[in-house]
Amino acid sequence: MKRLLISICGGVVLPLFLLALNFPATVIFGPGPHSLLVYSIGWPYLIWDPVFPPQPCNSCINLKAIIASVITDFVAYGLLTYLMQRPIEYLWHKWGLPMYERRSMDYTKIFSSE
Numbered sequence: 001m002k003r004l005l006i007s008i009c010g011g012v013v014l015p016l017f018l019l020a021l022n023f024p025a026t027v028i029f030g031p032g033p034h035s036l037l038v039y040s041i042g043w044p045y046l047i048w049d050p051v052f053p054p055q056p057c058n059s060c061i062n063l064k065a066i067i068a069s070v071i072t073d074f075v076a077y078g079l080l081t082y083l084m085q086r087p088i089e090y091l092w093h094k095w096g097l098p099m100y101e102r103r104s105m106d107y108t109k110i111f112s113s114e
Contacts, residue, residue, distance in 0.1 A: 010081025
């Protein structure tokens with residue numbers, strides 16, 4: 001249950017974090033696709049824009065494609081968070097550390113060759 005809640009939080013927090021990273025670049029350099037961070041959250045729009053037919057006017061926003069992009073971002077980053085928890089859990093168990101001892105551990109014992 002904890003893993004699912006962490007994945008849901010990752011699906012929300014990661015795209016917002018990437019959006020917050022992209023904001024200073026947009027303010028400094030102006031709007032445009034110059035930043036690769038735009039594609040880290042905007043890639044689903046490239047998929048969904050051709051799927052949903054655009055509105056008849058040229059200035060209309062394809063709202064269905066934007067909603068589908070937001071949902072796709074949430075699912076993709078949530079799934080990424082869920083899949084990344086497994087190797088992290090494996091590494092903590094490989095080191096033999098319970099969850100509550102992580103803060104007070106001595107990292108030199110882990111990386112020493114003895």
